Amino acid sequence: METMNVIDAIKGRASKRKYLEKKVPQETIEKILEAAAMTPSGANMQPWTVYAVSNDKLLKDIGDAIIAHIEAGGDVDQHVQYYPLNWINPYKKRRILTGAGLYKLMEVDRHDDATRQQMWFDNYRWFGAQNVFFVYVNNELINGAQGPLMDCGAYMQNLMLAAEGYGLATVPQGSTTEYGKIISKVMGVPDDFSLLYSVVVGYEDKSARINSYQPKRVKLTDTVTFLD
Numbered sequence: 001m002e003t004m005n006v007i008d009a010i011k012g013r014a015s016k017r018k019y020l021e022k023k024v025p026q027e028t029i030e031k032i033l034e035a036a037a038m039t040p041s042g043a044n045m046q047p048w049t050v051y052a053v054s055n056d057k058l059l060k061d062i063g064d065a066i067i068a069h070i071e072a073g074g075d076v077d078q079h080v081q082y083y084p085l086n087w088i089n090p091y092k093k094r095r096i097l098t099g100a101g102l103y104k105l106m107e108v109d110r111h112d113d114a115t116r117q118q119m120w121f122d123n124y125r126w127f128g129a130q131n132v133f134f135v136y137v138n139n140e141l142i143n144g145a146q147g148p149l150m151d152c153g154a155y156m157q158n159l160m161l162a163a164e165g166y167g168l169a170t171v172p173q174g175s176t177t178e179y180g181k182i183i184s185k186v187m188g189v190p191d192d193f194s195l196l197y198s199v200v201v202g203y204e205d206k207s208a209r210i211n212s213y214q215p216k217r218v219k220l221t222d223t224v225t226f227l228d
C-alpha cells in the first residue's frame with residue numbers, strides 16, 4: 001500500500017459525495033484508525049470513542065430511521081449543536097457560496113427544493129459508501145469544557161488524511177450530528193456519549209461529476225494576521 005507526502009495529502013483531500021459499491025478491507029480500516037489514534041490531545045486523554053461501521057444493514061437502518069424521522073416532520077434530535085445558531089458574515093457568505101457552487105455544478109436550480117433535499121438525503125445513504133466512522137465523546141468530558149471537542153476535530157482530520165494516504169476518499173458529516181440521538185438508538189450507544197460527527201470513507205467514483213467539486217478558500221490574509 002502506498003503512502004503520500006503530507007502536504008499532498010492535505011491539499012489533495014476534498015469531500016467526495018459519490019462512492020463505488022465496494023467495502024474497505026478491515027485491515028485498512030484498522031490502519032486508518034491506528035494512524036488517527038496518534039492525534040495529540042490535552043493530557044493525552046484521547047477523548048474520541050469511535051464506532052467503525054461496515055455492516056450494510058446497520059448503515060441502512062440508521063439511514064432509514066433518520067429519513068423516516070425527517071419525512072414525518074421530526075425536528076433535529078441531537079446531542080451537540082454543530083452549526084452556528086446565528087450565521088453572521090463573512091461566514092454566512094462563505095456558506096452560501098459553497099452551497100451555490102455545488103448546486104451550479106450539478107445544475108440544480110436553487111428553488112428546486114425536492115432535488116436539494118434528495119441530495120441532502122444522500123448523506124444518510126452514505127453517498128453509496130460502505131464504511132462510516134461515527135465519533136462520540138463522553139458527555140462528562142465536555143461538561144463545561146471545549147478542549148475535547150478540539151481534540152476530536154483534529155482526530156477527524158487525521159482520519160481523513162490517513163484514508164487519503166491509503167488511496168481512499170472521505171466526507172465529514174455534520175448532517176449526522178443533527179440526528180445523533182436517533183443514530184445512538186439504532187446502534188445501541190449508551191446515553192452518556194454524544195455523537196460529534198461521522199466520516200464516510202470509501203472508493204471515490206471518479207466518473208461522478210459531483211466529485212469534481214472543490215470549493216475555494218478565502219485568501220490567506222482574510223483569516224491570518226501576520227504580526228512581525
Ligand SMILES: Cc1cc2nc3c(=O)[nH]c(=O)nc-3n(C[C@H](O)[C@H](O)[C@H](O)COP(=O)(O)O)c2cc1C
Pocket residue numbers: 013014015016017098123171172173174175176197213214215
Ligand atoms: C464538521 C464538518 C461537517 C460537515 N458536514 C457535511 C455534511 O453533512 N455533508 C456534506 O456533504 N458535507 C459536509 N461537510 C463538508 C464541507 O462542506 C466541506 O468540508 C467544505 O465545503 C470544504 O470542502 P472540501 O472538504 O471538499 O475541501 C462537513 C465538513 C465538516 C468539517
